[in-house]
Each structure stands twice: as structure tokens, then as C-alpha cells.
Amino acid sequence: xxxxxxxxxxxxxxxxxxxxxxxxxxxxxxxxxxxxxxxxxxxxxxxxxxxxxxxxxxxxxxxxxxxxxxxxxxxxxxxxxxxxxxxxxxxxxxxxxxxxxxxxxxxxxxxxxxxxxxxxxxxxxxxxxxxxxxxxxxxxxxxxxxxxxxxxxxxxxxxxxxxxxxxxxxxxxxxxxxxxxxxxxxxxxxxxxxxxxxxxxxxxxxxxxxxxxxxxxxxxxxxxxxxxxxxxxxxxxxxxxxxxxxxxxxxxxxxxxxxxxxxxxxxxxxxxxxxxxxxxxxxxxxxxxxxxxxxxxxx
Amino acid sequence: xxxxxxxxxxxxxxxxxxxxxxxxxxxxxxxxxxxxxxxxxxxxxxxxxxxxxxxxxxxxxxxxxxxxxxxxxxxxxxxxxxxxxxxxxxxxxxxxxxxxxxxxxxxxxxxxxxxxxxxxxxxxxxxxxxxxxxxxxxxxxxxxxxxxxxxxxxxxxxxxxxxxxxxxxxxxxxxxxxxxxxxxxxxxxxxxxxxxxxxxxxxxxxxxxxxxxxxxxxxxxxxxxxxxxxxxxxxxxxxxxxxxxxxxxxxxxxxxxxxxxxxxxxxxxxxxxxxxxxxxxxxxxxxxxxxxxxxxxxxxxxxxxxxxxxxxx
Numbered sequence: 100x101x102x103x104x105x106x107x108x109x110x111x112x113x114x115x116x117x118x119x120x121x122x123x124x125x126x127x128x129x130x131x132x133x134x135x136x137x138x139x140x141x142x143x144x145x146x147x148x149x150x151x152x153x154x155x156x157x158x159x160x161x162x163x164x165x166x167x168x169x170x171x172x173x174x175x176x177x178x179x180x181x182x183x184x185x186x187x188x189x190x191x192x193x194x195x196x197x198x199x200x201x202x203x204x205x206x207x208x209x210x211x212x213x214x215x216x217x218x219x220x221x222x223x224x225x226x227x228x229x230x231x232x233x234x235x236x237x238x239x240x241x242x243x244x245x246x247x248x249x250x251x252x253x254x255x256x257x258x259x260x261x262x263x264x265x266x267x268x269x270x271x272x273x274x275x276x277x278x279x280x281x282x283x284x285x286x287x288x289x290x291x292x293x294x295x296x297x298x299x300x301x302x303x304x305x306x307x308x309x310x311x312x313x314x315x316x317x318x319x320x321x322x323x324x325x326x327x328x329x330x331x332x333x334x335x336x337x338x339x340x341x342x343x344x345x346x347x348x349x350x351x352x353x354x355x356x357x358x359x360x361x362x363x364x365x366x367x368x369x370x371x372x373x374x375x376x377x378x379x380x381x382x383x384x385x386x387x388x389x390x391x392x393x394x395x396x397x398x
Numbered sequence: 399x400x401x402x403x404x405x406x407x408x409x410x411x412x413x414x415x416x417x418x419x420x421x422x423x424x425x426x427x428x429x430x431x432x433x434x435x436x437x438x439x440x441x442x443x444x445x446x447x448x449x450x451x452x453x454x455x456x457x458x459x460x461x462x463x464x465x466x467x468x469x470x471x472x473x474x475x476x477x478x479x480x481x482x483x484x485x486x487x488x489x490x491x492x493x494x495x496x497x498x499x500x501x502x503x504x505x506x507x508x509x510x511x512x513x514x515x516x517x518x519x520x521x522x523x524x525x526x527x528x529x530x531x532x533x534x535x536x537x538x539x540x541x542x543x544x545x546x547x548x549x550x551x552x553x554x555x556x557x558x559x560x561x562x563x564x565x566x567x568x569x570x571x572x573x574x575x576x577x578x579x580x581x582x583x584x585x586x587x588x589x590x591x592x593x594x595x596x597x598x599x600x601x602x603x604x605x606x607x608x609x610x611x612x613x614x615x616x617x618x619x620x621x622x623x624x625x626x627x628x629x630x631x632x633x634x635x636x637x638x639x640x641x642x643x644x645x646x647x648x649x650x651x652x653x654x655x656x657x658x659x660x661x662x663x664x665x666x667x668x669x670x671x672x673x674x675x676x677x678x679x680x681x682x683x684x685x686x687x688x689x690x691x692x693x694x695x696x697x698x699x700x701x702x703x704x705x706x707x708x709x710x711x
Contacts, residue, residue, distance in 0.1 A: 242687075
């Protein structure tokens with residue numbers, strides 16, 4: 100038994116390291132994907148180190164009301180991206196805003212992804228409960244995220260927390276579906292049977308064979324989901340239903356710039372463009388990752 | 399096909415009940431007393447109590463839910479806490495504009511998406527194909543409010559081409575058409591990309607099939623092959639996509655209506671939530687959920703009409 104176990108395990112686990120190296124090579128030699136990854140890296144670093152990088156206090160008003168960015172007339176280097184309607188530095192606010200926007204996206208995708216994958220993989224593992232679980236998932240799936248968001252915000256009041264909860268719940272059924280379909284494929288592999296034959300416990304089979312073989316495909320799916328979640332989260336903040344002032348969030352900053360659209364379009368355009376760049380980079384990187392790792396998932 | 403639709407409707411009922419229960423349960427968690435809000439800050443305790451009894455707020459929560467369902471069946475959705483008009487009348491006035499906006503948006507974005515996707519597929523790997531694909535990825539990455547703001551900034555303010563506030567009237571009037579252009583353009587723009595992408599991949603898929611080779615072999619022109627044999631079969635996944643993206647469309651409509659002050663259900667929902675007008679919020683969310691279910695039913699019917707295999711099943 101102790102002899103057979105590593106053999107079964109080897110089938111399941113061996114192929115990983117060279118494949119991973121090839122994947123990175125492929126991603127980094129694809130100019131679009133490499134650029135997207137670079138942009139994401141810069142944005143994430145900027146958001147994480149916002150307190151160190153921000154040239155001004157993001158919440159402090161100044162007399163530079165509606166000052167345009169440095170490349171426009173009347174712009175200067177004190178406010179590189181200009182200042183908003185209350186004279187707050189837009190670069191500093193954008194760094195802090197990206198922090199909150201990314202946090203909302205990452206936390207909700209991670210929460211929804213973990214719960215969804217657990218449900219989906221359990222459903223694949225225990226085929227007896229599969230039809231029931233999937234029926235419930237189908238029902239959840241037919242409930243659009245925006246309605247969930249509106250209902251939760253209506254109940255809990257506007258704020259980042261209800262938005263995160265709504266986005267996480269909306270991610271669960273999608274993720275459960277994908278995790279199940281990936282899991283069912285893995286369950287049919289010979290090494291699962293081999294593992295069972297050598298007398299591994301359900302937990303060991305689930306964790307070491309099923310989970311390990313599914314996790315990368317599930318992560319790709321979650322990365323594809325990330326862009327959509329950020330768009331929805333920032334849209335809710337834009338409507339005044341998400342993050343609350345004085346906290347800076349990119350969608351909310353765009354909404355605050357709405358009133359100054361005629362005189363100072365940069366106040367709304369800069370945060371909106373940042374969301375666009377982040378989501379575009381996430382989508383391009385996610386697509387490239389999917390194509391490189393698992394062409395079968397291609398839409 | 400009828401069995402299919404019946405199945406779909408049966409599947410929708412628990413969803414709808416879930417929506418109702420969820421919305422209702424969540425509304426119970428809300429801090430603050432609607433009776434006090436309605437009575438105003440200067441009202442005496444007796445007035446508040448009277449309103450509470452009148453609204454059924456003194457009953458137990460399950461009882462209130464049953465009362466709510468009963469009233470719902472009679473078409474009574476309660477009264478707005480802010481305007482004191484019935485929720486049904488507020489919603490009745492808003493449903494038309496929302497439906498108008500969705501139809502206007504789909505009417506241009508789906509044909510354009512199909513056209514772009516087909517052209518991209520027929521010129522696979524060429525410059526146009528790459529442009530269409532890039533446009534489609536960019537389209538799904540654009541925040542909808544950014545599109546709306548750009549439309550207002552350029553087409554509305556700078557070039558003064560179209561009005562950008564409110565609804566001008568029914569669609570058959572010049573005024574009405576003028577007002578719907580910018581909201582419909584903005585909302586449709588997020589839809590062109592996914593449709594083009596789906597059309598491209600499904601046309602490419604179909605073009606590999608045997609009957610297409612046969613059509614080519616018998617000497618049909620490339621355009622005839624593409625349209626008669628490629629596109630027609632490729633439309634089925636596109637229809638499915640519209641159903642799958644119905645939630646996305648609703649979300650976009652909520653934002654678009656709010657930015658353009660379009661008097662639809664989405665704007666009503668956001669306004670009601672921001673002013674803690676729970677009956678109106680609940681009614682608006684319920685209406686949006688119904689719209690979602692109806693769109694999916696229409697999609698299923700269209701699906702059956704396009705695909706004989708489904709019709710037979």
C-alpha cells in the first residue's frame with residue numbers, strides 16, 4: 100500500500116513544475132498579456148503602497164479647486180493629475196481609490212470563489228448529492244448580481260460591506276458551476292480510482308487529488324471574473340450605493356466629477372479611465388492565462 | 399417547445415418567491431421605523447402608532463410577509479414613503495420607459511454585433527478581425543458610467559447633437575426619438591462587444607462543418623455560404639448569450655437611467671434605496687427581477703424558434 104500510493108500520487112502531481120514554467124514563458128512572450136500583467140502589477144503596487152506614494156493627503160481640501168492636470172493649461176506639478184471640486188489631489192485620491200476598488204474586487208472574488216469552488220467540488224466528488232446542489236445553484240444563477248446588490252444595499256444601507264457581500268454571493272453559483280464541471284473531468288481520471296484503490300480517505304482524495312488538479316483552472320476562471328466584479332462594484336459606488344465618502348473609491352470619484360463635467364472633465368475622466376485600464380488589463384491577462392493553460396475553456 | 403417553456407416557468411417560480419422572501423426579509427433588518435419616517439419628525443406617538451397599525455407593522459414578521467404576498471396578488475404594492483403615491487402607479491409609469499430603452503439598445507447593438515462578428519470570422523486573422531476583437535475586449539472593460547459621461551460630454555454638450563436629460567415623450571415623436579439616442583447608444587455599446595465575440599466564435603465553429611463544405615463544393619459564392627449556412631446556424635449561441643447577459647443588461651440600464659435621468663425602473667430603484675423608501679425599493683427590485691425572468695422566457699422561445707432540435711424535444 101505504501102508503495103502504491105506515491106505511484107498514484109505521481110500521476111496526479113508530477114506534471115506541474117515544467118508546465119508552470121512553460122505557462123509563464125508563454126504569457127511573458129505574448130506582448131499583450133505581458134503588458135497587461137505589468138499594468139496590473141503597477142496598479143497593485145501603487146494601491147498597496149498608496150500611503151507612501153501619495154503626494155498629498157487624499158482627504159484634505161485645498162485652494163486648487165478644479166485645477167487641471169499638469170499637461171493641460173494652468174496645470175502644475177503640485178497636483179500632477181489635477182485637483183477635484185474640493186481641491187483634493189486627484190493622484191493621491193486615485194491611489195487610495197484604486198486601493199478600495201481592488202480590495203472590493205479581490206475580497207468578493209476570493210470569498211465567492213472559495214465558497215463556490217467548495218460547493219462545486221463537493222458536488223463533483225459526491226455524485227449522489229450532485230443533482231440537488233446543482234438545482235439550487237441553477238436557481239441562484241438565475242438571480243442577477245445587480246439585483247442582489249440593490250436588495251442588500253436597500254437592507255443594509257449603502258457601503259462597501261454590502262457591496263462585497265452581494266458580489267461574493269453573486270460569484271458563488273458561477274464558480275460552483277465551473278468548479279463542478281472541472282471537478283467531474285478530474286473525477287473520471289484513473290488516478291482517482293487508483294487513490295481510492297490504495298485506501299485513501301475521502302478527505303485525502305478530495306484535498307490531494309481533486310482539489311490540487313482543479314485549483315489552477317478554477318483560479319483562471321476567477322481571474323476572468325475579477326474584471327466584471329470590479330465593474331459592478333464601481334458602478335454601485337458610482338450610484339452612491341457602494342463606498343461612502345470621505346473614503347476614496349474610483350467609481351465614487353467619477354460620480355463626484357459628474358457635476359464638473361463641463362468645466363473640469365478630468366475629475367470624472369481620470370478615475371473612470373483608471374477603472375477601464377484595470378479591468379482591461381485583468382480581462383486581457385485572464386484571457387491569455389486561459390488560452391495558455393486550458394484552451395478547452397475558450398468561449 | 400411548450401414543455402420547455404413550462405419547465406422554464408416552473409423553474410422561475412422558486413426564483414421569484416426567493417426574490418420576494420429575500421427582499422422582504424432584508425427589509426425587516428433595516429434600522430429605523432418606516433412609520434416614524436412617514437409620520438415625520440413632529441408627529442405624536444399616537445399618530446405613529448396609528449400609521450404602524452395601518453401599515454401592518456405591528457404584526458409578526460411571517461404574518462407581514464403573508465400579508466405582503468396577499469396584497470401583491472391584488473396588485474397592491476403599498477405606498478411610497480416619500481411621495482405617498484401607490485408603488486404600483488409609480489412602477490406603472492416607469493416600466494414603459496425602461497422597456498423602451500432596452501428595446502432601443504438591443505435594436506442597434508445586436509445587429510451591429512452580429513455584423514462585426516461575421517465580418518471578423520470571414521476575415522479571420524486579418525486586420526479587421528483583430529480590430530473587432532480588440533474593440534470587443536475594450537467594450538466589456540469599459541465602465542458603463544464612463545460611456546454615459548463621455549456621450550454627455552461630447553455628443554451632448556460639446557457638439558450639441560442630442561439632448562441628454564430625461565425622456566422627451568413616446569418613441570414615435572421626434573422629441574422622444576431625440577432623447578433616447580444617447581441612453582440607447584451608451585447602453586448598447588457594452589453589448590456590441592460580447593455579441594460580436596460570440597458571433598465570431600460560433601460562425602468559425604459552423605464554418606468547419608460538413609454542410610458548409612458541401613455548399614462551397616456546389617459552387618455557392620462565399621457570401622452566400624457565410625450568410626445562408628454560417629450565420630443562420632451561428633445565431634443560436636448568440637440568442638443564448640442575450641439571455642445569459644440579461645442581468646448585465648439590467649445592471650447597465652440601472653446606471654444608464656440614473657445618469658441620463660431616464661424615468662425608468664432602475665432610476666426609481668436607486669432613488670428609493672438612497673432615500674430609504676422601502677416599499678418603492680422592494681417594488682422596483684421585484685419589477686427588475688420580473689423583467690429578468692421575462693427576458694429569459696423570450697430568449698427560450700426565440701431559441702426554440704431558431705433551433706428545430708429544441709422544438710422537437
